[in-house]
Amino acid sequence: MSEGTIPAALDRAAEDFAGREALVDGDIRFTYAELARRVRQAARFFEGHTRVAICSPNTWHWVVAGLGALYAGATLIPVNTRFTARETIDILERAGVSALAITGTFLGTDRLADLGSARPGTVLRIPVEGVEEPVDGVTEWDALAGYDSRFTSPAQVNDVSDILFTSGTTGRSKGAMSSHRQALSVAEAWADCGGLTEHDRYLVINPFFHSFGYKAGILAAVLRGATILPQRTFDVRETxxxxxxxxxxxxxxxxxxxxxxxxxxxxTDHDLSSLRLAVTGAATVPVALVERMQTELSFDTVLTAYGLTEAVVATMSRPGDDAKLVANFSGRATAGFEVKLGEHGEVLLRGPNVMLGYLDDPEATAEAIDAEGWLHTGDVGVLNEQGYLRIVDRIKDMYVSKGFNVYPAEIEQALGWLGGVAESAVIGVPDAVYGEAGKAYIRLSPGAKLSTEDVLAHCKRNLANYKIPRFVDFVTELPRNLSGKVLKRVLREENG
Structure with a gap:
């Protein structure tokens, strides 16, 4: 094992923070020394496998199995727990996965059983919802305790550490490949910007199968000796x-x-005074939300960041940035990235932490990364004089009304200024007069009352006339993926 690998980072944490809490999940409380021992046992189980997949919610088992696969020298393939069996099998087959750690029953579905005979030859079942009946050829989690924890990792710094599959919302998912060096570099940059230390206790709600939960979560914590607290699904009372x-x-x-x-x-019934750091990010983060997070949730620091599966963390704000800057911009370049704007204002990224490429897809790789090494993100952005990036929208979300380009995120930002609007999503819908017109989906804050007329009057005061939505729909919730992003594709499908 060479320096600069994820296993080396864990070994260093086990030495430097041996007695500090590394992982807390219910009754489980592991120190870094104990976490490293458990990981090496998992590595012994995965020994000899080239690619290992994990399909499980955020639990301590995911951390041990994921780090164990990496420690064994395998490439880690996280799988979205909401994928159907067909989607999961597609990824397992395309990635050539030979070993799988998977939950049995989770959210009412037996994900292991659903795979049937399509499961890999080596399967480790992660217990999430109680004891389940034994399955032939499947190793139960408790069996790991019998494996030898003496293990030397064969991982090398430039090995492919992980393949993260994109969500596939615009087509078939693609597997973005990164090396150990790259994975640790973006995690280190995130930890630096957030000032993460061994005294921090880090509640990870972002799914581990997503780069934010895995790299800005698990890996960032390991690098700094912080305590990881996984939450399986977001439940506000439990949080x-x-x-x-x-x-x-x-x-x-x-x-x-x-x-x-x-x-x-x-x-108001809970003591939230321990909170110090929040990191968020989206096309729209209202200034009022940032201010309320600081005053009512006790955060000393609220940061925004921008990244994607192919780059993870590309820009991030810094402690000391004021609320308006944090809300309107996604920070400035970090992790060795260069940022510039290309045609139509598309955000282009270049640097040592751009993905190695898409798995077995040279055409898609060449389309995403040009000959000069710039990653074409598909996001439209603006850069200020200090190099801070504001994401205006996705190129594909833009619509044309009255002959003008309209970016929904600009309208959503304006709607965020209207009292009573908790959040909004705007899409373009077909219109006989304008070609396309805006339709705003609005979720109100508890107890708030607004009419369509209230919303349109507010928009008229704050937006050019071609940007004003023609339609307003009040909803109780917006469709989202597990990372919390609104699925505008679903909203567009509802409108034909």
């Missing part, structure tokens, strides 16, 4: 309880998570 009882200091998440915390009637 409030964990913040108070476990004295959580770091709580990243999509803006909606923090909005729900602010709106929770139980919030």
């Amino acid at each position: 409030l309880r964990l913040i108070e009882t476990e004295r959580v200091t770091v709580l990243p998440g999509a803006p909606t998570i923090h909005q729900v915390l602010l709106d929770a009637p139980e919030r």
Whole structure:
């Protein structure tokens, strides 16, 4: 094993922070020394496998199995727990996975059983919802305790550490490959910007199968000796309880998570004074939300960041940036990235941490990364004089109304200024007069009352006439993926 690998980082943490809590999940409380021992046992189980997949919610088992696969020298393939069996099998086959750690029953579905005979030859079952009947050819989690924990990792710094599959919302998912060096570099940059230390207690709500939960979560914590507290699914009451009882200091998440915390009637019954750092990010983060997070959720620092599966963390704000800058911009370049704007204002990224390429897809790789090494993100952005990036929208989300380009995120930002609007999503819909017109989906804050007329009057005061939505739909919730991003594709499908 060479320096600069994820196993080397874990070994260093086990030495430097041996007695500090590394992982807390219910009754489980592992020090870094104990975590490293468990990981080496898992590595012994995965020994000899080239690619290992994990399909499980955020639990301590995921951390041990994921780090164990990496420690064994395998490439880690995280699988979205909401994928259907067909989608999961597609990834397992395309990635050539020979070993799989998977939950049995989770959220009412037996994910292991659903795979049937398509499962790999080596399967480790992660217990999530109680004891389940034995399955022939499947190793139960408790069996890992019998494996020898003496293990030397064969991992090398430039080996492919992981393949993260894109969500596939615009087509078939693609597997973005990164090396150990790259994975640690983006995690280190995130930890630097957030000032993460061994005294932090980090509640990870972002799914581990996502780069934010895995790299800005698990790996960042290991690099700094912070305590990892996984949460299986976001439940506001459980989140409030964990913040108070476990004295959580770091709580990243999509803006909606923090909005729900602010709106929770139980919030004032809990001591949230331990919170110090929030990291969020989206096309729209209202200034008012940032200010409320600081005043009502006790955060000393609220940062925004921008990244994608192919680059993970490309820009990030810094402690000391004011609320308006944090809300309107996604920070400036980090992790060795260069940022510039290309045609139509598309955000282009270049640097040592751009993905190695897409798995077995040279055409898609060449389309995403040009001959000069610039990654074409598909996001439209603006750069200020200090190099801070504001994401205007996705190129594909832009629509044309009255002959003008309209970026929904600009309208959503304006709607965020209207009292009573908790969040919004705007799409373009077919219109006989304008070609396309805006339709705003709005979720109100608890107890708030607004009419369509109120919304349109506000828009008229704050937006050019061609940007004003023609339609307003009040909804109780917006469709989202597990990372908290609104699925505008679903909204567009509802409108034909």
